[in-house]
Amino acid sequence: MKAKNWMVFVFVLLSLFVSVGAFAQDAAEETAATETEAAAADEGSSMRMLGALIGAAVAFGLGAIGAGLGIGQVGSAAMGAIAEKPNLAGQALIFVALAEGIVVFGFIMAIMILGKI
Secondary structure: OOHHHHHHHHHHHHHHHHHHHHHHHHHHHHHHHHOOOHHHHHHHHHHHHHHHHHHHHHHHHHHHHHHHHHHHHHHHHHHHHHHHOHHHHHHHHHHHHHHHHHHHHHHHHHHHHHHOO
16 A cells, blocks of 8 residues: 555544544433433443543554554655665654654543543
8 A cells, every 4th residue: 555545544543533532422421411310320420431441442542553554654665765865864764753643642632531531
């Protein structure tokens, strides 16, 4: 696959896990809001926590997978370019760091989701 196709794939995955995390959190909040009794509120609270944990896990997990795929493609191309022209090492490092940034976004989203528990 071309590098551009991988970048689109990674950004689609990033959007997907953000959407899934937000949906899981909203679904858990609606469940907690509809229950009125104390016992049901405890159950809703645990459902909210479960939804947040699943959303955070999906956010971080898919971010790590997407970044791994991106770094694999960009890193191999960068090493080939550095082998031919060693003065391209600095530029190659920038592209690898851009792919690594996707993990950071997934980690931040997971922390934001868990912060709402």
